[in-house]
Amino acid sequence: MKKISLLLLALALSVVACKQNKKDTEVVENEIIEVETNISKTLTVGLSPKSDSNVSGSVVFTEENGTVNMVASITGAEPGVHAIHIHASSDCSSPDGTSTGGHWNPTAQPHGKWGAETGYHKGDIGNFTADENGNATVEFSTDAWCIGCDDDTKNIIGKGIIVHAGVDDFTTQPTGDAGGRVSCAGIIE
Structure with missing residues (x-):
């Protein structure tokens, strides 16, 4: 048992x-x-002369790990300081580039220098200096932009990039008194 x-x-x-x-x-x-995935997106757009200028070049946007890096290669500019901004529309059809509308400003902030406590547009990239041959490279990085995401306050697709004839003073509203538009690229896929 x-x-x-x-x-x-x-x-x-x-x-x-x-x-x-x-x-x-x-x-x-x-x-x-x-599993963390690292998706990288790259978009290259061509700058076309506007306002009877010779300013051209290309802009490469690369998004990686939530940060967009922009590298603009510019040729044909007048030597000196110029402004570069992202504008509200990718429409570069007008001869003077005004078809791109005003600066891209999805959060309704005043114009200013990027990062200023008083506010700035999401398109307020700033100024760059063209050398004696009219060439320049502009590099910019931010986590406030994205390429093709669902956030309208960050998505740069459908916007335009403008090179201006003058300098952004960072105070004049709403443009920074940057002068005419001498080159344009639509940020489209």
Whole structure:
């Protein structure tokens, strides 16, 4: 009788152990593992002369890890300081570039220098200096932009990039008194 009782007890313990192992397996099978993906997006647009200028070039936007890097390569500008901004529309059809509308300002802020406590447009990139041959490279990075995301306050697709004839003074509203538009590119995919 003792042998049968011990045998039944051993059998019962092995069944419980098997069920416990099965539960552990089920937990592991249902475990969610988060995998970080690093998706990089790149968009290149061509700058076309406007307002009877010779200013052209290209702008490369690259988004990686939530940051958009912009590198603009500009040729044919007058030597000196010029403003560059993102404008509300990608329409570069007008001869003077005004078809792009005003600065891109989805958060209704005053015009200003990027990062200013008093506010700034999402399109207020700033100024750059063209060398004695009219060439310049502008580099800019921000996590306040995205390429094709669903956030209208960050998405640069459908906007235009404008090179201005003059300098952005960062105070005149709403343009910074940057002068005419001498080059334009639509930011489109």
